Amino acid sequence: MKEFKIAQPKSLDQVTSLLSQKNTDYALMAGGTDLLDEIKNKIIAPEVVIDLKSVPDLSTIKMDKTHVSIDAMTCVADLAENPIIRENFPVLVEAALSLASPQLRNVGTVGGNLCQRPRCWYYRDPDTICRKKGGSRCFALRGRNRYHAIFGGGMCYIVHPSDLAPALISLDAEITINGLEGKKNILRLEDFFTLPQNNVRKENVLEARQVLSEIRIPLPKNGSKSTYYKFKERGTWDFAVVSAAISGVISGGVFRDIKIVCGGLAPIPWRLKKAEDFIKGKNLTEEVIKQGAKEALTDARPLEENTYKMGLVEAVLYTAISSMI
């Protein structure tokens, strides 16, 4: 691996102060499982890696009267085993256990999972300089694109790799971003992710001098249910081909409120608003659910090799929702 130095700050203020120093190329390391992969594969070559693990007290899960807060450095395994999370947010536990392998879940963190870089094979190939790496083309558009986006593409057709992000967005999570001198920004996680047309180099709005520090989820209302269904090619240890996180309030066999957020479909976790609108308030028959998916798919623009994802969206939604009733 290419040489780098490591900075071990003791507070988030030190982290953001470091990030604001000029003339040095920094990289933030949470769990590091994706970052080291990028360094080994020569996708990035930071001079200094900032070790977020050296900052104390960044990995607890707490509950108050209205919210559950998860520190960004909480590892995915701890998230999945936490009794507060298990009791309140099944979708989050299912998403956490669906991702990577036991070894990676012990090291990878919640914050790192939300900020991980895409798996697109053109992006991950050190010799291909695509738009995301400062080049002038997206090679997936006319190249091999079976795993790429059917929504929200254009400049770039990656799909967002996170499983936790759709789950957390479906739960109306918000995040805290720390900036310089203790400044904190709170925004909805849904607004954190950004499409390639806004900035093709990035997947989120985190700026160079900022660090994601906390995720907050409102406690579920009475009658809330949630689930995560992930279609992947291997039984385990795989990224989603298509996944759906569904959270809502069901009573009398009808969704009074529903949020559907998909993985594997777009450069950001993709909300199927048209499906939500169609399904809400209706009796949950197979026909209604599949028609809901069809409504949402009117906006899809599949590429040459990924039309199959259209059918998968219907199947994944049907499987997920029918497991909730």
Add this chain to the structure above:
Amino acid sequence: MNKGKMKKGKTNTFTRRDFLKGFGSGTLGVAITPKLLAQKAESIQTKAGEVPVYAKKQIKFTVNSKAYTKVVEPQETLLDVLRDKLSLTGAKKTCDRGECGGCTVLLDGNPIYSCMYLAIRADGTNIKTIEGMAKEGKLHPLQQAYIDKDAYQCGFCTPGFIMASEALLKKKSNPDLGEIKKGLSGNLCRCGNYTKIYQAVDQAAKAGRS
């Protein structure tokens, strides 16, 4: 350095190998001074105070119940340090990308891919590798079960599998087949010996309970 001193006392049995070894540690002795100096961190003065930045750092950690102090560089993985600096070559460097599980070791009891974990982060931790499984010349029940069930062909993935199995059984002493599969899902066997691997874990679990 100690090794070099010991050899000096035994000059009458001095061999070519001893000479080379002694010469090696002598060179190390010379080289160690700048190394030790280098581990003193530079620091960057920020508005929020001084932040240490290391190009080398001395770490202390325990591997298989033995305490070690080593100078490591930031880009060195735990796997590289175990293999190259501690001569513990049980953990295998196979894919080197956190995908195959051949490098699995336990860090404070939890299985991790040591190829995707910086050694510098292992400071103060407790590591267990396949070399720490057998006790007093007696194989660990898991090792015995892997032998009894022929749970390997080429054997290259076996140390990683056994460490993942150990972590699984520490958490769940009575796993069903589904739980065994999930517990070992981060390890690949390219000989495809999974069925027997699962049987071995099952046997070890039963032996542990009896």
